[in-house]
Amino acid sequence: MNNENSVIDGMQFSNGRWLASNISPSRHSHDNGSSLKPGSGDGGGGDMLEARVARLESDVEHIKASMSDMKADLKSVTGDVSSMKTDVAVIMQKLDGISSVLSKVPTDDKLNIKFEMINTKISEVKSEVTLQEAKTESKIKDARLHIILWILGLPSLAFALYRAYLLL
Numbered sequence: 001m002n003n004e005n006s007v008i009d010g011m012q013f014s015n016g017r018w019l020a021s022n023i024s025p026s027r028h029s030h031d032n033g034s035s036l037k038p039g040s041g042d043g044g045g046g047d048m049l050e051a052r053v054a055r056l057e058s059d060v061e062h063i064k065a066s067m068s069d070m071k072a073d074l075k076s077v078t079g080d081v082s083s084m085k086t087d088v089a090v091i092m093q094k095l096d097g098i099s100s101v102l103s104k105v106p107t108d109d110k111l112n113i114k115f116e117m118i119n120t121k122i123s124e125v126k127s128e129v130t131l132q133e134a135k136t137e138s139k140i141k142d143a144r145l146h147i148i149l150w151i152l153g154l155p156s157l158a159f160a161l162y163r164a165y166l167l168l
Contacts, residue, residue: 106114
């Protein structure tokens with residue numbers, strides 16, 4: 001108890017001790033009507049037995065109230081724990097889903113192999129484009145040569161036909 005005076009069941013206690021000034025003969029008498037006084041001499045501590053019992057009963061009531069509060073708190077904590085178990089189970093399921101998705105994601109080696117395959121295909125396409133470019137350039141040069149020959153040959157042929165006509 002603390003250092004203050006306490007009153008339990010109409011009895012006053014100071015620093016955990018029962019004050020003898022609060023004894024009323026009618027309240028603390030045995031069946032024979034004798035009052036309890038300190039030092040009655042029976043050696044069993046019966047002189048303050050009722051006060052001690054009252055104090056113990058009060059302490060028991062406080063303990064019961066504390067236990068009741070603790071039970072309520074325990075119920076609340078139990079509910080919180082079961083809620084947390086459910087939340088953890090949901091999180092674990094989500095983590096399993098994420099894990100399965102991540103297991104399907106290709107590794108660095110697989111990605112590197114795919115990038116190498118893509119690079120190889122790009123190189124092949126590039127070489128084909130270069131080859132087609134060379135063929136196209138060659139065809140363009142041939143077409144230019146034919147055009148030049150026609151541009152120069154047609155007037156020459158027309159002039160030759162004109163000269164042949166004049167000679168006739």
